Structure formats: structure tokens, C-alpha cells
Amino acid sequence: MEQYPESEPAELFKKLSEVLLNQKDFYSASPLEDDVLECVVLEKKLLEKPRKIKKAVFEEHSSDQPKQFFSKNLISREALHGCAFSGAMGIAVMVEDAVCLAHGPKSCAHITYQSISSIGRKTLLERGIVLPMQVAPPIVSSEMSEGIMVFGGLEELKDKIGILKKDKPKIIFVLTTCPSGIIGEDIDMVKSLEDEDTRIIPIKTDGNLTGDYLQGIIEAYVSIGRNLIDPFVKKETDTVNLIAEKMVAYVTPENYQSIKTLLDALGIGINCRFLYETRAEDIQNLMKGSLNLLAYEDYMGRTIRDFLTDEYKAKFLDVPFPVGMEETAEWLRKVGAFFGKEWMTPGIIRQYEEQYQQEIAMLKPFLKGKKLMVVTYNHNIEWILKTAVDLEMNIQKVGVLDFSQDNTFKTRYEEQVDELTLSYDQEMRRKDIERLKPDLLLANYISTELDGAVNTDTIPLCPEVGFMSGIKMARRWCDIFKLNLKEGWKKDEDLYRKYFA
Structure with a gap:
């Protein structure tokens, strides 16, 4: 108003000030309580009134909405352990024929890139082992600036997607960061930019607004699964899927070879690794696997298992990857029994x-x-x-x-x-x-x-x-x-x- 006193915006502010000055009755602010505000942001509702609950227990708005899956952190109301955007990005980069587009400032993409690639770089330097997806993960940024954070960045996002599509990637994952989540960017619109060469899949993580690192991992698994898995694929005999391997673990390549050696001894092949160094086609054909083998029966593993069981009726072995003599013997017997090859396991x-x-x-x-x-x-x-x-x-x-x-x-x-x-x-x-x-x-x-x-x-x-x-x-x-x-x-x-x- 000082700079342009005769302008139209200045005139509007003058009228607003006159209304406020002439106002006789004012009302106290009535902000939402913390629990209610969090549920509004997460698009959930509480089973009980916020004042009475000690834990946040969530349910869906209606029975026709997809089931939501939450990390231990959110359910237990703990301090955040990391950022959901970073967790989701670590999973999304494991799809080899995909590009991951971070809708946010360059710094978000840079920090996540360094976090993911540090594992691969250290493994390469110490052991001479190349982990392609972790040495050079396919991460790009929409490069949100301060101005975009005020006025919105969907046009810039469309332009970046247009550039990426020239190379005809199989998949473009669009992951939201804190700034794009705070200003309420509607990234569902990116689906309209798909064509016969490239699928575009939004993964709404909104940085740490969605939750912690594990919540981001869960969101990525669920979003990728729901968009790519074909539930009507015919199962193949003597095939398994490996589920929820750790992308941050040094031993993952060695563990894969150990499991493969045991499966090879029984004449059983691996159909898909969901999600570790895999392809979009493998994820689409996930249901070809007759049996799913859970890598870790920790909170993350159990959540991914529940997702695949609830929505795709996937069959799981009731024990995870085995660690130790007795556990491995039990695991091998159960795999053999499932495929009718129990006679091979004693030897x-x-x-x-x-x-x-x-x-x-x-x-x-x-x-x-x-x-x-x-x-x-x-x-x-x-x-x-x-x-x-x-x-x-x-x-x-x-x-x-x-x-x-x-x-x-x-x-x-x-x-x-x-x-x-x-x-x-x-x-x-x-x-x-x-x-x-x-x-x-x-x-x-x-x-x-x-x-x-x-x-x-x-x-x-x-x-x-x-x-x-x-x-x-x-x-x-x-x-x-x-x-x-x-x-x-x-x-x-x-x-x-x-x-x-």
C-alpha cells in the first residue's frame, strides 16, 4: 500500500481495514486441537474424541476407500524417525526402468540422493561390489523456488514431466516433499499426462507431514503395488516372490544369493523381488509367484505382508528369511512342503x-x-x-x-x-x-x-x-x-x- 497507494490492491486493503475498524463484535479464535488437525492433514478420523485417547487410532472415512497402513511411529505417537519423502524415494528408486521426480526444492532431492547413494558408494569402495540403483539412483527435481512455494508449481511440474517423457521411461514416480505438501499441490493431475509409453504414478509423502521414514516406505510400497500389480495374472508352478528386502542393508546382495542357493537346490525359481532392483513388468506379474517369502518379520515386513494379503490374497510362508541353523532348517522344510518337495530337504x-x-x-x-x-x-x-x-x-x-x-x-x-x-x-x-x-x-x-x-x-x-x-x-x-x-x-x-x- 505504501509503494502503490493508488493501485487496486491498495484500495481493497483500505476497504478491509474500514470493515475491521467498524466491527463491534469480535470472536476468539477456535483452532483445531493437535490430534484433530493431524487427522485432517492425514485425511483420517479418530475412533474416539481426541481429549480421551492416548494413542491415535485411525480408521477410513468410509468402507469403499482403500485401507490405510501406518508405521509404528504414527500409531504410537512417537517423535518422527526420519522423513517420509526420503523413505519413499529409497523404495521407488529400486524400480530399474523408472525415474523418480521429487516435487520440491533441489535440496530435498540432493539430500535424498546422497543418502541413497552413500550405501552403494561405500560398498563399491570397500568391497568392489556395484549396486547400480544405489550408486546412481535416477532422481530428478522439479526445483521449486520460493516463488513457486507461494503461487504453486504445477506448471513447472508439467514442464519437467514433459522433458522426462522425451526419453520414454517406463514409469515416472512423482513424490511430494514438505513444501509441495504444505501448499496443497494436487499431484493427482499428473496421471492425465500419461501416454502409451510412460506411466505416471504419484506417491504422496509430503515430506515429514505424512510421517516418518518408515511411513514413507509403506506409502511407496502401497502406491506402487496398487498401480502396477495385475491381480489376474496366472500363477506359475515352482516360483516365489521375495518381499520387503532391505534396500539400506549391506548384506542384502549376499542374502539374496544365499536364499537363491537354497531355492535352486529345490528347483524353485524367483519371480519378483518386491521391491529391490526389479522392473515394472516384474511388479505387474507379481501374482505369478505361487508363494511369497518375507525377508524380515519386523514391523515393516508385517505391514507389507498385510497389504499384499488383504488386497491380493497373496500366500506367504509363515516364517521370514531364516537366520541360524534351526530357523533355516525349519524354513527349508516348509518351502519344500509347500511345493511337494519335502523329500529333498533332509539331505x-x-x-x-x-x-x-x-x-x-x-x-x-x-x-x-x-x-x-x-x-x-x-x-x-x-x-x-x-x-x-x-x-x-x-x-x-x-x-x-x-x-x-x-x-x-x-x-x-x-x-x-x-x-x-x-x-x-x-x-x-x-x-x-x-x-x-x-x-x-x-x-x-x-x-x-x-x-x-x-x-x-x-x-x-x-x-x-x-x-x-x-x-x-x-x-x-x-x-x-x-x-x-x-x-x-x-x-x-x-x-x-x-x-x-
Whole structure:
């Protein structure tokens, strides 16, 4: 108004100010409560009145709407663990003949690109293994600027899609970030830009407005599945699908080869990996697989299984990828029984059992009687506990930490564990180490403050699958006790404290 006092907008603001100045009655603002506002943003409603509930329990608006799937984070009302946009992008890039278009600022695409590619770059440098989808993920940005965030960016989004379509990608995924979600961009309109060469699939993640990293993963799985899976494809015999492999795990390529080796021994082929380094055509033909094999029975795995079971009546083996001797034997028997090949499994299992017992006999002299303490985010550590029991180690303590990716813990070795604590706290660890004085501490993360206090080994969040998972870890434990981990120069610390502290 100061710059252009005679303009039409200035005149409108003058009239508005006159109305406000002459207004006699004013009303208090009545904003929505936090729970109600969140449900409006997420397009859900609460089963109970917001003031009375401790957890957000969601239901759909009506029975004809697709079922919604939520992360543990959203259901438990926890602080956000990461960004939904980043989680969804990590899954979408696994479709090899697709391009992922981030509708947001360049910084969102850049940060996510670096996050995804860091795994592939490290694997390439350390192991010489090339993971194409993780070394150079196909991510582009609509490059929203400050002006676009005010006035909207659908025209710029259309222009970017037009450029991408010139190369005729099979799929273009359009993923929303915080800015495009905040201004309410209607990206459903991108479907109208499809043609016979390119499908365009919107994935509404809206950055962290939709939820945490795991919620983004779930949204990507559901959106891609609903848009691509053909439910009427005829099933093929002796074929399986691998479901919910971890794109962030270093061991995923090795685990794939281990599972493939076991399936090859039974004459069973792999139809589709949903979703890991796969193609749009494989996803479309997902239902060709007679049986679905879940990689991890954690919260994410169970949610993806529920989605495929609810909407496509997909058949799943009732156990995930096996980790450890007993688990792998059980898994192999069940796969064999499903395909009518149970007669083939005893010979395979017997060979591995003989190898396992030979390894136990070699390792036991070094580990028998050693005091073991375990602090873990993993909610399935049976493979570790069995190996420790077979080696006749003394399992002093198992502390189970709360984990955003899982909320179940069970063990058949509870009697062999001196102390078992659920909802364990990292603050307890130092006191327990001083009290129990274990010979070996197993944990997912080893703090530098423990340096020299106890021998340590790392529990992988995603362990190697197969018969020998526990044996491979036990070999490392032997090496730890064989090596002198307190180098001479570290003793200088004692001298420093004695003379200078």
C-alpha cells in the first residue's frame, strides 16, 4: 500500500481495514486441537474424541476407500524417525526402468540422493561390489523456488514431466516433499499426462507431514503395488516372490544369493523381488509367484505382508528369511512342503548340520564358559542365543532396546539367560557392565566410552541369512579373545592419570 497507494490492491486493503475498524463484535479464535488437525492433514478420523485417547487410532472415512497402513511411529505417537519423502524415494528408486521426480526444492532431492547413494558408494569402495540403483539412483527435481512455494508449481511440474517423457521411461514416480505438501499441490493431475509409453504414478509423502521414514516406505510400497500389480495374472508352478528386502542393508546382495542357493537346490525359481532392483513388468506379474517369502518379520515386513494379503490374497510362508541353523532348517522344510518337495530337504539339512557341529567343536575350546552380555535393538536374536548355548557360554544379560522398526521380542532360551530386561535403556549398560563384568558385550552400536572396559562385537541390524549365521559371528568372538586388543600405547592413559590428572 505504501509503494502503490493508488493501485487496486491498495484500495481493497483500505476497504478491509474500514470493515475491521467498524466491527463491534469480535470472536476468539477456535483452532483445531493437535490430534484433530493431524487427522485432517492425514485425511483420517479418530475412533474416539481426541481429549480421551492416548494413542491415535485411525480408521477410513468410509468402507469403499482403500485401507490405510501406518508405521509404528504414527500409531504410537512417537517423535518422527526420519522423513517420509526420503523413505519413499529409497523404495521407488529400486524400480530399474523408472525415474523418480521429487516435487520440491533441489535440496530435498540432493539430500535424498546422497543418502541413497552413500550405501552403494561405500560398498563399491570397500568391497568392489556395484549396486547400480544405489550408486546412481535416477532422481530428478522439479526445483521449486520460493516463488513457486507461494503461487504453486504445477506448471513447472508439467514442464519437467514433459522433458522426462522425451526419453520414454517406463514409469515416472512423482513424490511430494514438505513444501509441495504444505501448499496443497494436487499431484493427482499428473496421471492425465500419461501416454502409451510412460506411466505416471504419484506417491504422496509430503515430506515429514505424512510421517516418518518408515511411513514413507509403506506409502511407496502401497502406491506402487496398487498401480502396477495385475491381480489376474496366472500363477506359475515352482516360483516365489521375495518381499520387503532391505534396500539400506549391506548384506542384502549376499542374502539374496544365499536364499537363491537354497531355492535352486529345490528347483524353485524367483519371480519378483518386491521391491529391490526389479522392473515394472516384474511388479505387474507379481501374482505369478505361487508363494511369497518375507525377508524380515519386523514391523515393516508385517505391514507389507498385510497389504499384499488383504488386497491380493497373496500366500506367504509363515516364517521370514531364516537366520541360524534351526530357523533355516525349519524354513527349508516348509518351502519344500509347500511345493511337494519335502523329500529333498533332509539331505540338504543334514549336510549343513554336520558342518555346524564341526564348527562348534572347533570353537568351543575358546568360548566355553565365557561370560556374555547382549544389548540389542534386534527383536529376533535366537540365532545368537542358540550359538552361545551350543558353545556353553554363560549368557549373563540380555537387554532389549525399544526400536522404531519393531515391537516384538520372544525367545525359547529364556531359561538359559540369567537376566532378561525388556525396554532396556542405554543408561543401564554402563552399570550392568561394571556389575556383571562380562567377557564379551554384543551390541548394535559400540560407544567409544566403553574403550578398554570390555571386549565388544557388533550385532548387525540386518544379519546374514542361512545355516551358518551364528557360526560366522562366533568365529569373530574367537578372534577377539586371541588378539591383544589393549595395545601398549593405550597404557599411556594410566600414566597420564597417575601423574597429571
